[in-house]
Amino acid sequence: MRSFVLAACVAVTLASPGAAIAETALGRLFQRDQSTQTSTSRQRSGGFLFFGRKPAKTKQMSYSTTWLDAQPAAAGDANFECLAQALYFEARGEAVKGQFAVAEVILNRVKSAQFPNSVCGVVKQGTGRLNQCQFSYNCDGRTEVIGERQAYARVAKVARAVLDGVQEELTDGATYYHTTAVRPRWSRVFTNTAQIGVHLFYRDERYRTASSE
Template sequence: MNVRLKWLGSAALVLALAGTATAETSVSRSNNPTQQLGSLIGAEQRALNNIPEDMLIAMRPKEAPLRVKYDGAWVSGQPKATGGEQFACLAQALYFEARGETIKGQFAVAEVILNRVDSQRYPNSVCGVVQQGAERRNGCQFSYICDGRPDTIKEKRAYARVAKIARAMIDGAPRALTGGATHFHTTNIFPRWARVFPKTAKIGSHLFYRQPS
């Protein structure tokens, strides 16, 4: 299908989201089909200008999954990682929860966080997932949020590494390590929920579980 026609197929949704009046595009006093098409395209472009960037990104055709290698050489070869608020939340969570793990273990923890973002049982953003329960004493889902210590990043090289992993995961790296896990814990503890949740993987010092549906 022609790329322009694909975008025209999205135009109705865009116009509805932007609140554009349908009378402007659905009624034409001309029998010239070129003029009618031009009117529609012009209205589409005006509507696109009013749509937030993140929504436009979601409308773009999906690209092939990012190919990754779970080793230090691959991570070191990636460019310096930067990003917005959601990237920062994921990088920080990986730093405090998994900086001592292997590369594969750090990717696995990132999978858990993003699996929660995709689940209707949890907040629909990375920051929301990571910070969930912070308002309640002992209610945090991630221990570093409520441990009472300042979240100071002292190991710059370790942070640079997990930041690249966070960037890769946000950019579409496959989640192929944990079998859809939504929970994990270290091997030196055994929380009550681990008795009933299906275990999906063991990577490094972490055990991973999927919340029953």
């Protein structure tokens, strides 16, 4: 609409004295208007690259509780809630960087053809089959209760940041992890990509995600 009004102004001005000067000035204004519209359109379309809202520019992002505590309370859809709960039960005792790494594994699984294509699908895969699910808290036979509200608030912020694409890549496309206290059989076959805190991360070379290519 704004471009239409500017075009109309150009037409009226050209019928008056000093038309050449007015034409030049209004022409420049019209070009700036078109440029702004194009830039805005590109910014909006760019947001579709992320799982959630487009991330803000965060120069001071760090893997620390200080940074997390400075972020606004996190909220989101069902996938956000599934990711936040998985981080709470799987990694709330881990350092912040380790929590980000576990969240990254879950999103890597979403991108892999080997796993379901949604966060909730990945987190809940195998639920109901005793000791056969992907995340043990979903099939250990116990009712899970979120009792540490501060810990949950923090991992929820981790979930929000990861879904918004804020963090850097940490695990080189890993889709598996385990703690240093155990050594599952698959760890002898898959590629070890990182160790962060008490977690070791692995990639199955048969199903490399986009981030590891």
